[in-house]
Amino acid sequence: MPVLQIADDGFRLDDRPFRIISGGLHYFRVHPQQWADRLRKARLMGLNTVETYVPWNLHEPRRGEFRMEAGLDLPRFVELAAAEGLYVLLRPGPYICGEWEGGGLPSWLLAEDDIELRSSDPRYLAAVDGYFEALLPPLLPFLGTRGGPVLAVQLENEYGAYGKDAGYLGHLAEQLRHHGVDVPLFTSDQPADLAAGGLDGVLRTANFGSRVGPSLAELRRHQPNGPLMCSEFWIGWFDRWGGVHASRSAADAAASLDELLAAGASVNFYMFHGGTNFGFTNGANDKGTYRPTVTSYDYDSPLDESGDPSAKYTAFRDVIAKYAPVPDEPTPSAVPKLDLGKVELAESAGLFAHAGLLGCAVRAERPLSMEQLGQSFGFVQYESELPVAGPAVLRVAAVRDRAQVFVDGQPVGVLERENHEHAIAFSVPRASATLTVLVENQGRVNYGPGIHDRKGLLGEVTLNGAALNGWRCRPLPLDSLDGLPFTATTAAPVGPAFHRGVFEVDRPADTFLALDGWTKGSAWINGFPLGRYWSRGPQRTLYVPAPVLHPGRNEIVVLELHAAAAHTVELRDHPDLGATEE
Structure with a gap:
C-alpha cells in the first residue's frame, strides 16, 4: 500500500492528492464475529479509512500481563480492514477518553497513591513504556511504510484539555519512534486547546461537530501549512444514566459535513459505528457531579448499535459522493432480529450467600x-x-x-x-x-x-x-459466574441476587433484552456480559449480538441489586434507548 505523506497543500498517497474520509469503529465495542460486517458497511458508505482507539486497560488488565486475542485481536481487525480495501488510523493512547472506563488507563496505575497520570511522572512513564513495548511490535507489519493499511498514529488524545507538559508528549513521540512507528503522527484537540495539545513536528488536527468555518480557521492559525483535518467530527453524542437519549438530525449533521468537505478538509466521523460498552466498561464524567455513561454507545451514528444503517448513513453517503467516489453497490439493509417474547427466570442464587464462590x-x-x-x-x-x-x-x-x-x-x-x-x-x-x-x-x-x-x-x-x-x-469482579448454585424459588432472596432462565433459539440473530419491572443490575447471556441496566433510564433494552446465541438452548443470568416486579424478561426485535429531548 502507498505511504501517507504530509505536504504543505494536504495529504498525499503515492505522491497523489489524498483526502481521508474515515469513521470511528472501535473493535473492542463490537463482537469480533461482526467486525467484517461493520467494515464492509463502512466501505459502502464511501469511507476509505476507519479509525480505532486501543484500550490499554483491556490489553494489559494487570501489569505485565498483555492480551491480544479474541475480541482484543487488533492485528486481525486491521487485517480485515485491509481486506475490505480500507486504511486505518490508529489511536493507541495511552489515554483515549472515548467514554471508556478510566479513559482506557488501567486501574492498577491507581494503586500508587500519589501517581500523576498523563504526565512525566517516572512511574507513569515506565508503565506507558511497557505498554508500548508489548503493543507495538505485533502492529509494525501493518504500518503503511511496510505495505500495511495503517496510515497514521495518534499521539495521546485531547491532551490540550488536560495538561501542558510538552515533555510528556515528547516522550511519547520518542517511544513510538523507538518502537518502529515510522508513519506520520498526529495530535487531536478541540479548537481552543490546539496550542497546549500540540507538539512541534507533529500534525495537529481538530475535534468539533459544528462551527466548521471558525474551527478550521483556528486550526489553520496554529498550523499555517499542511492538511486540514477534523479527526473527531461529532455527529451524535453519548448518553448518561438519568438523562435523555442524545440525537442529532441527519440533515443538520450532513450540512456540516458538506461544509467541512467543501473546505477541502479530511474527516473522521465520531462515531461511524459506536457499538456497546459491554460488561462494566463504560466510563463516567465528573464536572462537580458524577455522571456514569450508559451501556449503549449507539452515539446516534450512521450505523446503529446493532449495525443497521440509520438515516445518517444515506445522508452522509450522498454528501461524500459529491467529493469522492462511493461504491456502486446497494446500500445495506437492516438485518432481521429475533422476537422471542418473555423468558421466565425461575432459579435464583443470593449474592451474599454465595459471595465466597466469587x-x-x-x-x-x-x-x-x-x-x-x-x-x-x-x-x-x-x-x-x-x-x-x-x-x-x-x-x-x-x-x-x-x-x-x-x-x-x-x-x-x-x-x-x-x-x-x-x-x-x-x-x-x-x-x-x-x-x-x-x-x-x-x-x-x-x-x-x-x-x-x-x-x-x-x-x-x-x-x-x-x-x-x-x-x-x-x-x-464477576468476570465468571461459573459454579453458582441456582435453585428454583417462589420468592426472590432478600438483597442482591442472581436470577437464571433458559430459552430456545432456532437460528441465532440479533435481539434486545428488555427488563421491564427490574430495578438495577447487570445481565449475561451464555456467559457473555451484555452490560448494566437501570430503571432510571434512558436506556431500556440491552443489545444482544447474534454470535452470543447458540442454536438450541441458551442461558440468561440477571444480577438484580434491589428487587424486580416480575420474574420474567423479554427478548424483542427492536431497541429502546429512551426518549430524546425535543
Missing part, C-alpha cells in the same frame, strides 16, 4: 479500595461488626460509586456518589450485628482531572463518630 475476602483495619485489592471492575463487598445496639449513624469519607448498606442482611439504605451522599442512619438490632456494604464501581471518570478515580469505600468510616475498624474486603 471472590476471596481480605482482612484490613480500614476498607481497602478496589485498586488496593488488585481489582478493576465490578463490586466490593465490605463487612464489619457493629459493636453496640441502638440508633446509629454511619459516615463514609467517600463512596465510589454506589453503596448498598445492610445490617444482618437486611437493607437499610443506599449512598450514591452522584447525589453527594456520605451518611446514613439506621437502628442496630443487636450488639455484634454484621454491617455489609456492597459498593459498585459504576465506571471510572474518563475525562479531566477526575481520571484519578479510585473505587470502593475511600477514607475513614465512622459509626456514631467513632472510627469503625476491622473489615473483610471481598472483591467481586
